[in-house]
Amino acid sequence: MDLTNCFIFFLLLTSLYFALTRKTPPKKHPPGSMGFPLIGQTLSFLHAMRTNSIEQWLLQRTSKYGPVSKLSLFGTPTVFVHGQSANKFIFTCDGNVLGNHQPPSFKRICGERNMTALIGDDHKRVRGALVSFLKPEMLKQYVGKMDEEVRNHVEMHWHGNQKVMVMPLMKTLTFNIMSSLIFGIGKGETRNNLIELLQHMMNGLMSLPINLLFTRFNRSLKASAQLRAFIKNLISERKAALEQRVADTRKDLIACLLGIGKTEPSIRMSDEEIVDNVIGVMIAGYDTSSVLITFLVRLLGMDRSVYDKIVQEQEKIAKTKTSELLSWDDLAKMKYTWRVAMETLRMNPPLLGSLRKVLKDFEYEGYTIPKGWQVIWAANMTHMDGRIFSDPSKFDPARFEKQASIPPYCFVAFGGGARICPGNEFARIETLVTIHYLVTRFKWKLCCLDNSFSRNPFPVFSDGMLIEIEPKDC
Numbered sequence: 001m002d003l004t005n006c007f008i009f010f011l012l013l014t015s016l017y018f019a020l021t022r023k024t025p026p027k028k029h030p031p032g033s034m035g036f037p038l039i040g041q042t043l044s045f046l047h048a049m050r051t052n053s054i055e056q057w058l059l060q061r062t063s064k065y066g067p068v069s070k071l072s073l074f075g076t077p078t079v080f081v082h083g084q085s086a087n088k089f090i091f092t093c094d095g096n097v098l099g100n101h102q103p104p105s106f107k108r109i110c111g112e113r114n115m116t117a118l119i120g121d122d123h124k125r126v127r128g129a130l131v132s133f134l135k136p137e138m139l140k141q142y143v144g145k146m147d148e149e150v151r152n153h154v155e156m157h158w159h160g161n162q163k164v165m166v167m168p169l170m171k172t173l174t175f176n177i178m179s180s181l182i183f184g185i186g187k188g189e190t191r192n193n194l195i196e197l198l199q200h201m202m203n204g205l206m207s208l209p210i211n212l213l214f215t216r217f218n219r220s221l222k223a224s225a226q227l228r229a230f231i232k233n234l235i236s237e238r239k240a241a242l243e244q245r246v247a248d249t250r251k252d253l254i255a256c257l258l259g260i261g262k263t264e265p266s267i268r269m270s271d272e273e274i275v276d277n278v279i280g281v282m283i284a285g286y287d288t289s290s291v292l293i294t295f296l297v298r299l300l301g302m303d304r305s306v307y308d309k310i311v312q313e314q315e316k317i318a319k320t321k322t323s324e325l326l327s328w329d330d331l332a333k334m335k336y337t338w339r340v341a342m343e344t345l346r347m348n349p350p351l352l353g354s355l356r357k358v359l360k361d362f363e364y365e366g367y368t369i370p371k372g373w374q375v376i377w378a379a380n381m382t383h384m385d386g387r388i389f390s391d392p393s394k395f396d397p398a399r400f401e402k403q404a405s406i407p408p409y410c411f412v413a414f415g416g417g418a419r420i421c422p423g424n425e426f427a428r429i430e431t432l433v434t435i436h437y438l439v440t441r442f443k444w445k446l447c448c449l450d451n452s453f454s455r456n457p458f459p460v461f462s463d464g465m466l467i468e469i470e471p472k473d474c
């Protein structure tokens with residue numbers, strides 16, 4: 001071997017050595033700062049939510065760091081992603097890689113078996129059971145019940161008043177509708193006690209999980225225990241009534257869940273699961289629909305042309321409906337009203353986004369997102385993207401004339417994929433029935449034009465959204 005060959009051989013050997021012993025390059029995390037230990041960006045995030053400047057806050061992040069960035073929220077390293085492909089990624093990601101994520105207090109209050117805490121087959125089974133009640137074919141038969149609730153509400157809280165505070169009233173209304181359909185409980189003392197319990201329970205959902213006397217979390221746990229005892233009692237009552245055939249599985253959500261799995265025991269729900277999920281549904285449906293209806297009332301108080309068009313549509317239905325109560329077919333005719341509701345959801349999604357927990361390391365857009373981190377998505381970032389919704393700050397219900405023309409994973413007020421809101425049809429029915437009776441019976445104007453709101457995490461109007469109402473001659 002001459003000197004040149006020796007040299008080449010030496011070079012090959014050393015390259016081979018370096019190739020074999022080279023350490024894997026460090027994992028690349030997305031750009032962004034983690035801020036101060038533990039606190040991270042939590043305080044500025046909460047401040048932006050409270051002052052309703054979260055959109056600007058998120059926009060600043062994306063202009064500084066791009067579409068994927070890291071930060072630290074609630075003591076956990078977090079990745080913020082947004083846009084159509086990010087939404088698609090989150091909503092369709094394997095449940096073993098990205099799991100649903102709620103603050104620790106949430107699980108303690110709602111129970112370990114509530115649907116939002118479940119993953120994989122367990123999630124599918126429990127979700128399937130709830131959907132059997134929340135699907136349109138089932139809800140069709142409850143339109144009359146919702147109609148009665150809305151009419152009672154309007155008689156009791158709107159007629160005879162000159163001013164009403166819309167937000168608290170809409171919460172009472174959505175609670176009453178749910179207590180009728182979910183618990184099978186009509187108006188009266190029990191309902192009043194239940195709404196108080198629910199509110200106490202919900203006050204602690206976002207609190208620090210410190211179970212000491214007089215903490216918010218402690219009050220919330222106590223309310224949750226009382227509510228659970230109440231639901232357990234209802235379960236026993238329904239079981240007895242179903243056995244004696246004095247009630248059927250269509251009576252309410254509890255009866256429906258008890259009827260599942262008669263022929264297929266593997267999909268049966270335990271009593272504990274029913275309790276946790278009844279509570280979960282109450283929480284999920286309470287603030288969301290009431291917020292949507294409040295925003296609609298606000299819009300109709302500000303935009304005369306939209307109000308007039310909705311009145312025209314609803315009065316035509318009022319004149320042509322075949323029975324005193326609204327029917328499923330009447331709701332199908334409320335096309336313009338629902339487009340206005342969708343546009344309202346686009347511009348003001350009640351749920352701004354949510355968190356997912358990283359259960360396994362994964363790669364996204366060339367970055368490694370490690371196990372134990374959390375991922376946050378935000379609906380408003382796609383809803384206000386001019387490349388998807390042209391002139392996004394303009395209120396234009398015509399965008400929803402052809403729903404198929406909206407690209408997938410771009411309108412995400414109800415989420416998407418395996419966890420898409422199973423209550424969207426329920427929300428549609430209660431919203432349409434409520435707007436029908438409000439616009440056919442009243443005109444209104446806002447008492448304060450600057451009715452700004454904060455987010456906690458749902459929108460809250462500082463004046464409760466006070467309006468002056470004038471009854472129409474019916």
Ligand code: HEM
Pocket residue numbers: 100115116127280281284285286288289292349350351353354355412413414415416418419420421422423424426427
């Ligand atoms: C305008 C009204 C509503 C809006 C905007 C809304 C929005 C959402 C969103 C965005 C999600 C997905 C959250 C995520 O992916 O992390 C969700 C989930 C959920 N919603 Fe709704 N919701 C509404 C009304 C309702 C109602 C009325 C009910 C029940 C009657 C309900 C029950 C649920 C449940 C149980 C989940 C959890 C689903 C799962 O984890 O698989 N929602 N909702």
